[in-house]
Amino acid sequence: MNRFIARHVAGLPKSGIRDFFEIVAKMTDVISLGIGEPDFDTPWHIREAAIYALEKGRTHYTSNLGLLELRRAIASYVERNYAVGYRPDDEVLVTVGVSEALDLALRALINPGDKVLYHQPCYVSYHPGVALAHGVAIAAPTRADDGFALNAEDLEGVWQPGCKVLMMNLPCNPTGGTCDRARLEKIARFAVEKDLIVLSDEIYSELVYEGPHTSIAVLPGMRERTIFLHGFSKAFAMTGFRIGYACGPAPLIEAMMKVHQYSMLCAPILSQEAAAEALARGEDGVKAMREQYHRRRDLVVRRLRGAGLSCRAPGGAFYVFPGVASTGLSDRDFAYDLLKSQRVAVVPGTAFGANGSGFVRASFATGYEQLVEACDRIERFVNTAAPCSAPSPS
Amino acid sequence: MHAHDGKTMNPVLQLLIEGGHLSAAQMAQVAGISEAEVDAHLEQLKKEGVFLGWRPVLDLSRESAGAVRAVIEVKITPERGGGFNRLAERLSRFDEVESCYLMSGAYDLLIFVTGPSLQKVAGFVSEKLSTLEGVLSTSTHFMLRSYKEGFFLMDAPAQPSERLKVSP
Numbered sequence A: 001m002n003r004f005i006a007r008h009v010a011g012l013p014k015s016g017i018r019d020f021f022e023i024v025a026k027m028t029d030v031i032s033l034g035i036g037e038p039d040f041d042t043p044w045h046i047r048e049a050a051i052y053a054l055e056k057g058r059t060h061y062t063s064n065l066g067l068l069e070l071r072r073a074i075a076s077y078v079e080r081n082y083a084v085g086y087r088p089d090d091e092v093l094v095t096v097g098v099s100e101a102l103d104l105a106l107r108a109l110i111n112p113g114d115k116v117l118y119h120q121p122c123y124v125s126y127h128p129g130v131a132l133a134h135g136v137a138i139a140a141p142t143r144a145d146d147g148f149a150l151n152a153e154d155l156e157g158v159w160q161p162g163c164k165v166l167m168m169n170l171p172c173n174p175t176g177g178t179c180d181r182a183r184l185e186k187i188a189r190f191a192v193e194k195d196l197i198v199l200s201d202e203i204y205s206e207l208v209y210e211g212p213h214t215s216i217a218v219l220p221g222m223r224e225r226t227i228f229l230h231g232f233s234k235a236f237a238m239t240g241f242r243i244g245y246a247c248g249p250a251p252l253i254e255a256m257m258k259v260h261q262y263s264m265l266c267a268p269i270l271s272q273e274a275a276a277e278a279l280a281r282g283e284d285g286v287k288a289m290r291e292q293y294h295r296r297r298d299l300v301v302r303r304l305r306g307a308g309l310s311c312r313a314p315g316g317a318f319y320v321f322p323g324v325a326s327t328g329l330s331d332r333d334f335a336y337d338l339l340k341s342q343r344v345a346v347v348p349g350t351a352f353g354a355n356g357s358g359f360v361r362a363s364f365a366t367g368y369e370q371l372v373e374a375c376d377r378i379e380r381f382v383n384t385a386a387p388c389s390a391p392s393p394s
Numbered sequence B: 001m002h003a004h005d006g007k008t009m010n011p012v013l014q015l016l017i018e019g020g021h022l023s024a025a026q027m028a029q030v031a032g033i034s035e036a037e038v039d040a041h042l043e044q045l046k047k048e049g050v051f052l053g054w055r056p057v058l059d060l061s062r063e064s065a066g067a068v069r070a071v072i073e074v075k076i077t078p079e080r081g082g083g084f085n086r087l088a089e090r091l092s093r094f095d096e097v098e099s100c101y102l103m104s105g106a107y108d109l110l111i112f113v114t115g116p117s118l119q120k121v122a123g124f125v126s127e128k129l130s131t132l133e134g135v136l137s138t139s140t141h142f143m144l145r146s147y148k149e150g151f152f153l154m155d156a157p158a159q160p161s162e163r164l165k166v167s168p
Helices: A016-025 A044-055 A068-082 A097-109 A126-132 A152-158 A181-193 A250-263 A269-281 A283-306 A331-342 A368-384 B011-018 B024-031 B035-047 B085-092 B118-129
Strands: A092-095 A115-120 A136-141 A163-169 A197-201 A226-231 A244-247 A360-363 B068-076 B097-102 B109-115 B135-142
Touching: A016 A331, A044 A269, A068 A092, A068 A226, A068 A244, A068 A269, A092 A097, A092 A250, A097 A126, A097 A163, A097 A197, A097 A226, A097 A244, A097 A250, A115 A126, A115 A152, A126 A136, A126 A163, A136 A152, A152 A181, A163 A181, A226 A250, A244 A250, A283 A368, A283 B011, A283 B024, A331 A360, A331 A368, A368 B024, B011 B024, B011 B035, B024 B035, B068 B085, B068 B118, B085 B097, B085 B109, B109 B118, B118 B135
Parallel strands: A115 A136, A115 A163, A163 A197, A197 A226
Antiparallel strands: A092 A244, A226 A244, B068 B109, B068 B135, B097 B109
């Protein structure tokens, strides 16, 4: 049957996370630090709003762009928190998570062969997303000694003629890397100079622990060349609702809306109703969750350093990305052996691209007790690791 | 970790408010302090009258608990000089009284009482409570069933998390 499968799809590698998931799923008693979503349940008032909407018979299509009340709420939230203004009428598009928004943006912007810059290690769908849009993805490295911040120099270093788009995810999954304003300004100048459109995925931007979060969209010359992507999954603990949005200049949003209209039609109305409730009354809940993530981050960083791993305090998101080279193990062997011998799951860094080699991603979106226990086990593992080899990746 | 007034909040109090059931050793790890410091913080909170002590959260409406609970609205006469305090403090001393609050609105005190049987609780109300000088009236409501107690939901048995074990 394989001959029927499109070449660009057949050519996609299997997700490195999927591979690891298969192993973990078959085991019991595992403390998993491999989970890329909040452990908190969606706050009840948000779930209740969805139930209420269902009871009221809110079960129809919405406008392709999304409910106008929600778009208004989004525009006002973005203006208040990111200091960029967008018109709810034609500059905001409600999507099925940031994942769909990214896909829409790439499909709307990329001609076959257009080049897309991104930073790596990065979220697992970036490279495949570009390939699915028939683009060519070009990775710029980020580095541990730099806090996995993104530097304009590294983008310059890999830039080639034909680059059209720059994809950024700050704070970053998997590294927790963030970017201060000075670095962002350099990146903005680079984007203007090279005439790039920036897709700025800011899904973790409420979960920032050091300093304020700055969106690149506020910098001079950037609003007209930035598509701001955000959603509700992380800060509001709404992953399963699959709801996000894109804000940007009207012609770009219009182009994305065309793709959305002919593929998704609209985001599910119940999720849109829940999202409106989240924006109306959810910010205290976000703050409480952020404070708890902050304490967990400090705990995990302290413990992993104590265990002898090199672990930087991530500026945002809910992941630490410690280096494991000191154990003499590759990231894959480390993750595999840790799972086998101590029943703790972390994700090998190479699942997030070759630049993740030598690191693992550990999520601290897990309760204190489990985190303490997991850190105890990791410490035991690092102190007594008797390396055995992982099966080679399939 | 800042309280609303900008002062640094006691890190142990923060963890207590979050409502986890961490041991002193676990609290020490989470807060990044020693166990001795956790104890010192607890002592400080006790001194301030914020932390009063540990009690288990029980669903006393279960038959096996063999207990009856009631909530009683009490109207009392305030006294010159002492207001409601003297009588409220006196009422609070009865072993049957779990909690006692001064309320705004149609009555003065709201009292939660527990006893081994309906008769015992009724006896407490008719013989002790309503006969006190200064108590003008009582209105007793027996509790039939708990749905939530001390932030614990009764109908939510501990379930394994539905999160995927590994996700991007």
